[in-house]
Amino acid sequence: MKKIGVIGSGFSGCIIANELAKTGKYIIDIYEARHHIGGNCYTEKDPETGVMVHAYGPHIFNTSKKDIWDYVNTLTSFKPYINRVKAVTDKGIFPLPINLRTINLFFGENFTPAEAETFIDSLADKTIADPQSFEEQALRFVGKALYENFFKGYTLKQWGIHPQHLPASILKRLPVRFTDDDNYYNSTYQGIPTSGYTPIFQKLLDHPHITLHLNKKFTRQTHGAAHDYIFYSGPIDAYFDYKIGKLQYRTLRFERHTQEGSFQGSAVVNYCQQEIPYTRISEHKFFTPWEHHTQTVYFKEYSSLAQDNDTPYYPIRLLDDKALLEAYEKLAVEEKKVSFMGRLGTYRYLDMDVVIAESLDIASKCATLPMEQWPTFPQSTSK
């Protein structure tokens, strides 16, 4: 049997390991630098409060792809969950995304949907014909008051870059709904795994042909030669020892607090003001409303530019990064017997459903092609 090395035990690594193991043709070693499986989707019970905590920030599963929803439901059971986010601004606390109720509360009005649409249109800055930046795009869509209260400070904190210097493409569509729909996602299927995400990964790795190595950081030098083929879901620049430069990421710091009862009465509250140093507070017992806890644990989330030893969370993907990524992509394509995958391997922000779909797709290509033709860089990074 051929020996496969899989780097990373998030959705990317665990799905490819599972799919290859099921063929009976491979033995698989999976290397994980952390002390646990699951990548950034890892959940664990908070030892003090008993609340199921999303260790790397809130994860709400959502997809409009029925096949992916069916697939994850074969791995664990899900409970329905709708993400309803609140936003704290200088003028008070409002539902997000901005919807009819937000508009009426914020402006002290009682608009019908049609009136609200006309009103927002009257606020839009029509002098901006061809918006170049995020700021111009937002001003053109919703005008100064909503931009400054809901978008400006939050974006600055989240990206560390003034919205004047972010591309207009970040805000593709009008970020306002003229109904009372405050469901954060538009996806058809949404839920949270009843017992957290970690059991999904345990199930994927539960196969006699898969050996898991925790606390084992892969490098080409240490493990590269021991396998017939490698699937790599770590950072692409790290694989090449950053030899042509470092791709930039935002990192997150989570400040933990506990108390009796509840802190904010809901799962996620965004803080839009620039003077408040954190971007949001998530109170994790509200992700499992079917459980009962007398205590609570909540996390203030701080965003900053990732330094050398920080966990990379969000790829920044500004122009410099995209040029560097293209250069790494060229190196990756030349690298024989390695597939780069997942959010770090391809340097893209990817929701879980996308990572799952891509990993299953890579696995199906590998099932039909000889190993020499397995795709080295299977997913386009141009998105």
Ligand SMILES: Cc1cc2nc3c(=O)[nH]c(=O)nc-3n(C[C@H](O)[C@H](O)[C@H](O)COP(=O)(O)OP(=O)(O)OC[C@H]3O[C@@H](n4cnc5c(N)ncnc54)[C@H](O)[C@@H]3O)c2cc1C
């Ligand atoms: C704050 C935050 C919130 C999110 N919320 C949502 C959400 O609500 N809904 C949603 O659909 N998606 C969400 N996501 C996206 C989700 O986290 C990703 O889709 C998913 O984690 C990607 O899986 P992956 O396997 O590609 O990467 P990861 O989960 O990052 O796994 C990569 C693994 O590789 C390991 N690794 C890296 N380098 C090495 C090495 N050299 N050797 C060994 N191991 C290595 C890492 O330790 C890690 O465990 C969120 C992401 C963030 C950052």
